[in-house]
Amino acid sequence: MLTDAQVDAFITDGFVKVEQAFPREVADAGRAFLWRETGCDPDDPATWTQPVIRLNGYGDEPFRQAATAPALAEACDQLVGTGRWVPRKGIGTFPIRFPSAVAPGDDGWHIDASFPGDDDPADYFRWRINLRSKGRALLMLFLFSDITDADAPTRIRVGSHLRLPKVLAPYGDSGVPMPDLLDAYAATADLPQALATGRAGDVYLCHPFLVHAAQPHHGRTPRFLAQPPLELREPCVLDRPDGAYSPVEQAIRLGLGEH
Secondary structure (H helix, E strand, O other): OOOOOHHHHHHHHEEEEEEEOOOHHHHHHHHHHHHHHHHHOOEEEEEEEEOOOOOOOOOOOOHHHHHOOOHHHHHHHHHHOOOOOOOOOEEEOOOEEOOOOOOOOOOOOOOOOOOOOOOOOOOOHHHHHHHHHHHEEEEEEOOOEEEEEOOOOOEEEEHHOOOOOOOOOHHHHHHHEEHHHHHHHHOOOOEEEOOOOOOOOOOEEEOOOOOOOOOOOOOOOOEEEEEOOEEEOOOOOOOOOOOOOOHHHHHHHHOOOOO
């Protein structure tokens, strides 16, 4: 599914775009379902009263079809390793963004947390991240609508995932809560920025340490996107005797200065 050049770019840049990973008609059906869930009228902007509406995951048919698309499974095998990830049966969460003059309030730079802490496992904002990326193989961005530069595409700091391994290493297997890494996120501000634009049916597969952010919607058409994790069966292994490292693991080792 992915060329050698795309896999190499994933290791160095932190993401790859799988064009038309699932059919547009599946995206259209999913978007129609999500419109109903929002309670908004797609033909009446007066009903779009919030800058963002978050919907939980769904296992209904269009989302199951998107999550289990053969092209996507093959790409995940290439990046994570066959048998090393947990197949999804549906998709979530959906931050649906609407054109608005109101700040969304959730557009800070970050990486997504992977596993709950022992202190308060119910508090997602205290969930943790560790060097071996326990619990998370990839961040995935499923485009359920066409997304242009004006439609609040996810912002990506290219290569930022290579700066996080040395930051995470001192925390060991217990990891660190996501908000405690604000200085590390800020330190990636010098890197080039990419935008996760594309057509409905495209999917971005991102390294779990890739620093990214939402942004306000300055366009005219609401943006429908899902950002679920791909879960790992076991944490990454960074000292494989056979050297059979996945591209996700190769990137972590590269960030640590190992080859």
